[in-house]
Amino acid sequence: MNRSPRHIHGFSLVSALFLLVVLGALGAYMVSISGTQHFTTLHALQGAKAYHAARSGTEWGIATALGIAACPATPTTLSGGLSGGDLDGFAVSVTLDSCTSHQEAGENYNVYEITAFAQTNSPGFGQPGYAARRITVTVTNAAP
Template sequence: MNTYPKQQGFILVSTVIVITVFMVLMGTYMVNLVGNQRVSTSLSQRSIQARFAAHSGMQWAINDALYHNANHLNCGQAAPTFTLTGGGTRGFTVTVNCVATPMIDSDNNNYTVYVLKVTAFQGMINRSNYVTRTIQQTICVGLPISCSNAIQ
């Protein structure tokens, strides 16, 4: 014989509330997890784009040193800065720092050693969309052999 017929089903209501709260918490966790993965993938892609933008800037700098007497590099002065406009590197700002050192080898041949440091970036510093990559390379101009040394 049951003396409290009006209290039947209390466990059922409690169980439904606990399961509902658990499902809401799991749903919130899954939404955050998917959002974090999306941001991580986007930053990874932008990092790769920054690397290619830096390599584009390095190719421009090497071409200028080899074929144009470093006329546009401003070695030892204000670094040239330009913004890329094409392809996947569109919108990246590239800065090229150059140090030129004239040298004479043991055979009295004159040549120049260029230390090129290229930085590509996009976004604003201290913001979540900021990405940057820097590469450095040393090249010799005027020698029959290469003295290139890539540092990444």
């Protein structure tokens, strides 16, 4: 007496549907991870560009401040030779935050505190591609 295999029909259909659902969910998860990785890389790159734009601003600010003979009223926005064309879409503002005159061993020198703030030209905190960095440096024109 052989039973016919009729009552096991459809088992392969259930397992195939289960596999399709599981593989579809894994595929959707992988696409989500890929998108997150793309935006993370974009933000890291924009952050590095913002850092280097701000660093360029501090270097330019140092060169400008060291050319000032007497301390100006502070804070002072430094303007002039820093242009946005070479900064890859970043606006940089450079400020002379403080300047103090000192005398030591018969020598006069100044101590400058300079801040550079770089951000993308289209600010929008939380917007894709937006990045900003602020760097503050202290320098002096004292002879070594």
